[in-house]
Amino acid sequence: MVVAGWLLAVSALLGTGLLAVVNQHSEPYIAENERIMLLRSLNEVVPIESYDNEILEDQMMVLAPEYLGSKKASIVYRARKAGKPVAVVLTVVAPNGYSGPIVLLVGIDYSGDITGVRVVKHRETPGLGDAIEIERSDWIERFTGKSRRNPGRAGWKVKRDGGEFDQLTGATITPRAVVAAVSGALEYFEHNRDNLFISNAEIQARDEEAKGLQQ
Numbered sequence: 001m002v003v004a005g006w007l008l009a010v011s012a013l014l015g016t017g018l019l020a021v022v023n024q025h026s027e028p029y030i031a032e033n034e035r036i037m038l039l040r041s042l043n044e045v046v047p048i049e050s051y052d053n054e055i056l057e058d059q060m061m062v063l064a065p066e067y068l069g070s071k072k073a074s075i076v077y078r079a080r081k082a083g084k085p086v087a088v089v090l091t092v093v094a095p096n097g098y099s100g101p102i103v104l105l106v107g108i109d110y111s112g113d114i115t116g117v118r119v120v121k122h123r124e125t126p127g128l129g130d131a132i133e134i135e136r137s138d139w140i141e142r143f144t145g146k147s148r149r150n151p152g153r154a155g156w157k158v159k160r161d162g163g164e165f166d167q168l169t170g171a172t173i174t175p176r177a178v179v180a181a182v183s184g185a186l187e188y189f190e191h192n193r194d195n196l197f198i199s200n201a202e203i204q205a206r207d208e209e210a211k212g213l214q215q
Helices: 002-045 139-143 173-196 200-214
Strands: 059-062 074-081 084-094 102-109 114-121
Touching (some): 002 102, 002 114, 059 173, 102 173, 114 139
Antiparallel strands (some): 059 074, 074 084, 084 102
């Protein structure tokens, strides 16, 4: 019994060690795959030929739960060409999806027009609410080219609520949540456009200046 217990303890220890080694070596590959998938999604909402900066590195954090739907700081990616602002991609949460929060990437060009929207995370009903995915239907493409003025404030609802956007067959709550989230992203951009394109160097300089004033 003592020998058997000792063997079990050694086996458990070896198994734990092996798992730790595997995790240590696989973590960089997992992180790189996540980076590739994120970049692919960003290039779906902002055409890759429209910018020449490192969009994954050119980012900032903003806290705007009333517009972007998250109580935590949201990531904003900035696209530039020859140093000039092209578009931003806002990370937006629709908190009131049918089965929980829906996470979106919303691309908006400098003039305020949507360049694309993609769903990156959700738990909506398969065969119904999951039609918000680009792989399931082209419904999400209806936002491209829209803005605050097109279709106007009253139009930023699903048709059942008197707006312009189609609801999905058998699912109204899901598209209603997505439409409201995209509208919120546009409104936030409208109020904060210039601040969203401030460079990281300018942000750092502002932070240092603020610290100096507090001392």
